Amino acid sequence: MGLLALGTALEWPEAKKKAGQVRQWGIEQLLANWRRARGKERDALLWGDEVEYLVVALDDETKKARLSLAQAEILKSLARDEALWKAGGTEQGGNGDHDGEDPPHFHPEFGRFMLEATPGRPWGIGFKDLLKVESNMKWRREVAKAHMAPNESPITLTTFPRLGTKDDYIQPYYPPSGPALRSQFVPDEIANPHIRFPTLAANIRTRRGRKVELNVPVFKDINTPSPFKDPTVNYDLHKWPEDADVRNGAAKDDHVYMDAMAFGMGSCCLQITFQAKNIPEGRKLYDQLSPLGPILLALTAATPIYKGFLVDTDVRWNQIGNAVDDRTPEELGEAPLKNDRWRIPKSRYASNSTYISQDPRLRKEYLDPDLVVDEDIKKKLMDGGMDDQLATHFAHLFIRDPLVIFSEDLEELDLNKGDHFENLQSTNWQHMRFKPPPSDKDDIGWRVEFRSMEIQITDFENAAFSIFVVLITRAILSFNLNFYLPIPRTTENMETAHARNAVLDQKFYFRKDPFAERTPRNAQHSSNGSTFSSTTSSAVNTPPPSPPLGPVESEYELMTISEIINGCSDGGFPGLIPLVESYLNSVNVDVETRCFLATYLDLIRKRADGTLWTGARWIREFVTKHPSYKQDSVVSEEITYDLVKAVEEMTAKEGKNGSIGWELLRGKKN
């Protein structure tokens, strides 16, 4: 998560006054950096995965699982070891299997019960590197565990099932209703105590004018009351003005209600960042990966429980979107525009709204008609030499206010830094992120981050999905694939991905034909290894298409996840897995690597066709088959304890030989 500089964080009324200045300085920094790095060429493919963990503490005697708020101590202890390792002292984790690998990096996250771990060094495309990913992820888990109390462990559930319940689900226990979050369910201590985080939460709430509001439809089981009125909501609290939110209808019938940033930003994700060879390649990958975001979200679905109830959605995405939604009633369209500048259709955390590649295949019809752009900022960027499309992208991100401003940073503008730019960039949590090189590092190139995937319970799955996405990027670049879809369709797909069992039951908009039409070699102009046919109504270049293209609507159709992943049987979309395999057939892969990759691709193929379950389905089945479950949607402390135990066992045994979790990992009991 972003930057952790220290200083005096401004409260919202003060921060708001400085918002314009931070935006202006951010744009200056962006332009300076863009001028410096726009010509970067031939950067290698380097990529990294980010795995996020919940730290749980188990009490075997009372059969309770709690979240541990020990993040700071664990990180301190990890940092000590990393320093020792660097000094050539001990070998971290003491594992000889990782000779030559740098020790993993650990980072704080919003939740004080969370950890994030990244590989010590980014991965390359060398196939040997791909083989190391899974074992490195396991190593990270071991290292993290070695720095925890004996009853604590890192698990990779997206959310803790009983976060925000009435019982003591955190250790140490703090009562809810603190000044920063003002939540009636979680204490301020749930968040990382670094001033950035409580300030972020408080400023989102203040800017918004009320608490954030998360209403997740409850899963209606046979004994679930109807209408379901969230029994954990307290309507009689009078400590903070925001306590009135629920009396004003914030908690909806038939929904589980939550009221704090921690319910969203306390979720664990699996994010992949790639370095592109240059700006054009980065812009292309940003665009082409964008339509895949909702597909991979549905395929990695792992979030069926909130605040002690089974819910009717399978993924975390919108909950995070709502948990950091700082839009005012005017921006939301609930009140006439008076003080604010525009209505904004999406939260800061949402599916992305721009295409940025200067690709002649990008038709203007694909662009988001509801895109909000700060025209002054766009003009400033274009005056500075940036092209229309990229300027539009950043001028769109910069419609937001900076949320956390340190007064010390406003004294002097340093064009060799990127702090003000990053202030806006890193609090635009869209499902794709286009990342300029850090201003102070010459050896890092333009990067693209793919952010929609849910964390998986085992590292086998996390490695499989990470590597799958990496291989898709190679197939996109090698075959010059075209996944362009109108942005509003991707926005809709993101909603569709939330439905319970969307992976099997829902259909998603997807482009039917990802290939360029073949041009005879005499008509090819091969530059940078990419050739485009001339038949495009380009959003970039103006020449009229000849012959005219068909309507955009004829380019895509509704497909199941299996059709998108495995291919349509009728000769339609070829399928992402066949595309990846065709790519692998075109490169030299050694036998061992190919076997490894085959098991990963097999997992994804079978998740898509239903042979294997998603994490969400497995968790649902675990709860509903638990002997103490009362068919009333309630996920009790006992069930939670057993679930966490089962997850720990699955992480270790990975469903082998009929062990727990075989339904989502192996598909057969032996």
Add this chain to the structure above:
Amino acid sequence: MKLILSTSNLMQGGRPSVIRQPLTQKSNIELITSLRSNFLASQQFQGNGTESRANGHTNGDANGNANGTSSDLKHHQDHRSWTGNAAGDLYIPAIDFSQPGLSEERDQYDITVKLFYLPGIPASRRCAHTREAIDLVLKELHVKSIDLLIVSFPGILFDADDDSEDEDNEASTGEPADDFDSMVQTWRVLESLHEQGMIAQLGVAEFGSERLARFLPHTKVKPSVDQINLKDCCVVPKSLILYAKEEKIQLLTHNDCNDILPVGTTRELLGPGERGAGILASTPEGSDGIQGDVEPQWVVKYTAVVKDRGVVENKGYFALADVGTCVKNRS
């Protein structure tokens, strides 16, 4: 007359190179589909004049069919408009070798070439064939050398089950002794190209540990790669794994079939039929195209991969077939 068939860069040909089939199943679908698709695209391009591009949609399905929307076009069209003639060789389609090959400098790439010697073609021709094939690839990619040449000998089939420790499995592969000698002879040619710096590394395909053990003592330049096809990807005979490791031979996977371009397929591909290019006659004696027997000689596949980015920038095939009444004697 020599016919030189080419696919051009099939990474940009799209669909023909993406085939929905079990990963480990061997086939020549990629070659046949991409040849057909390249022929069709060239015909349409010429048919519509050079100003506007073809509006026919080139599609290959999983069976290797290429369906052009203007499929009857080719039957009314003289193939001379889209093929090229140079020194008595017919290029199908015509190739403009002045087009740039690769977009970046040579050292950014790993260039792998796989040469298929075809069944029934005398081993005595392999020296000339090897030069011919490599020259075409070098010309196409505008490079002076390749990084890896893998040769596929006809009739050799790696079978995980057969590669036992049993010393006496010669009979099961049914390989006559003179073929072994011819492989060694062929290897001499490759070694000399290696010495000239034209090929950095050499490789073989479908060799089991037995065959490798027999072959290695006869080589000056050892194969650094053995390319095998695995029905079930994760069953590799332990003997082969151990032997390869000991001899520092990398085991790579592939899914090409051995008899990659049979005579019948070639005639269908180039003949006057519905799915043909309208160049050859329907039978050796026919009058609906070039007369005579057709005999495919070799096929070569080339791949250029940008090393540190794993991007396949250029991939294609050349195939050479002799046609006419003067097809060389097989002895």
